[in-house]
Amino acid sequence: MRILRLLFVLLTAASCVKAPQETSTTAATPSPHAGPVRIGFSMDTLKEERWQRDKQLIEQRAKEVGAHLDVEVANGDDAVQTNQAENMLTKGVDVLIVAPHNGEIAASIVEAAHRKGVPVISYDRLIRNSDVDLYISHQVERIGEMQADYALKHVPKGNYVLIGGSPTDYNAILLRKGQMNILKPAVDRHDIKIISDQFAREWKAEEALRITEDALTRTGNKIQAIVASNDGTAGGAISALEAAGLAGKVLVTGQDAQKDAMQRIVKGTQTMTIYKPIKPLADNAVDAAMKLAQKQPVATTDKINNGKKDVPAILIAPIAVDKSNVDVTIKDGYHTHQDVYGQ
Numbered sequence: 361m362r363i364l365r366l367l368f369v370l371l372t373a374a375s376c377v378k379a380p381q382e383t384s385t386t387a388a389t390p391s392p393h394a395g396p397v398r399i400g401f402s403m404d405t406l407k408e409e410r411w412q413r414d415k416q417l418i419e420q421r422a423k424e425v426g427a428h429l430d431v432e433v434a435n436g437d438d439a440v441q442t443n444q445a446e447n448m449l450t451k452g453v454d455v456l457i458v459a460p461h462n463g464e465i466a467a468s469i470v471e472a473a474h475r476k477g478v479p480v481i482s483y484d485r486l487i488r489n490s491d492v493d494l495y496i497s498h499q500v501e502r503i504g505e506m507q508a509d510y511a512l513k514h515v516p517k518g519n520y521v522l523i524g525g526s527p528t529d530y531n532a533i534l535l536r537k538g539q540m541n542i543l544k545p546a547v548d549r550h551d552i553k554i555i556s557d558q559f560a561r562e563w564k565a566e567e568a569l570r571i572t573e574d575a576l577t578r579t580g581n582k583i584q585a586i587v588a589s590n591d592g593t594a595g596g597a598i599s600a601l602e603a604a605g606l607a608g609k610v611l612v613t614g615q616d617a618q619k620d621a622m623q624r625i626v627k628g629t630q631t632m633t634i635y636k637p638i639k640p641l642a643d644n645a646v647d648a649a650m651k652l653a654q655k656q657p658v659a660t661t662d663k664i665n666n667g668k669k670d671v672p673a674i675l676i677a678p679i680a681v682d683k684s685n686v687d688v689t690i691k692d693g694y695h696t697h698q699d700v701y702g703q
């Protein structure tokens with residue numbers, strides 16, 4: 361395919377020392393046509409606090425490098441996301457960055473883009489079974505391992521509840537894979553028992569609340585740890601624990617280091633979260649988009665199989681946060697002191 365001939369995405373083996381990122385492009389970089397490079401950013405949602413940061417930081421980086429940026433948000437609707445992406449292609453974007461609502465359905469966006477010779481970057485969530493050009497995310501399977509590792513170190517025995525994210529988001533699957541890498545040996549040793557193992561549709565807190573209530577009812581309140589895949593679902597689980605008078609007594613994991621979760625960690629009702637710095641994600645995505653739009657190579661450090669091919673990837677390291685190190689998010693400028701401590 362033409363796009364494949366034109367693109368030289370440099371792969372370095374995962375075992376290699378992390379390759380230095382290409383230096384950022386600037387407003388002076390030539391665009392493939394008169395005027396600035398045109399980037400389209402197709403987002404699933406702005407529901408979780410983190411996505412608002414993604415949007416703002418992508419906008420900021422696009423401005424810094426002199427790109428023209430279109431952002432569309434589908435609010436969890438696949439048909440809307442597909443239409444919005446098609447509209448951006450019709451308007452003539454040079455490159456698409458897509459955070460898919462449904463990792464399978466979004467393959468059609470890649471096909472439509474490639475028909476026009478437009479490269480596509482899969483952002484945060486993997487677009488499955490497609491010829492997508494690049495994947496930029498955090499180390500998602502590793503996040504699942506970090507959540508489970510933390511839980512197992514602090515609660516080596518007992519009843520566990522696993523609350524996954526949306527089953528249409530491949531991140532939810534990777535997280536569960538990572539969690540089970542760590543938990544399976546403990547299950548096999550009969551140290552822990554997984555008494556509930558479900559996925560919360562659309563990453564909904566209400567679903568997590570219901571899953572937790574069911575688990576509490578079924579075990580007569582005998583739950584020792586809840587491995588919630590993100591902070592939204594952790595919040596739902598904690599509401600159910602609060603109603604049962606168990607908040608702070610059951611270990612609860614999370615992900616995103618969002619403001620309410622940080623406050624729950626300080627208060628003691630949520631035990632940990634995973635902090636994923638968003639700025640390197642956004643900067644890498646925009647910088648790579650500039651290069652792909654200009655048919656230049658992008659240095660990558662990893663690869664991930666999406667069912668169709670090994671997709672070259674840039675994966676950023678996550679950081680586990682509990683009461684002992686909440687300040688990393690403040691030092692990093694992600695939160696203010698007031699965000700975390702309330703005042």
Ligand code: BGC
Nearest residue numbers: 408484485529531563590616
């Ligand atoms: C993201 C998480 C987010 C979740 C719900 C996942 O794909 O990686 O950061 O909390 O979606 O939006």
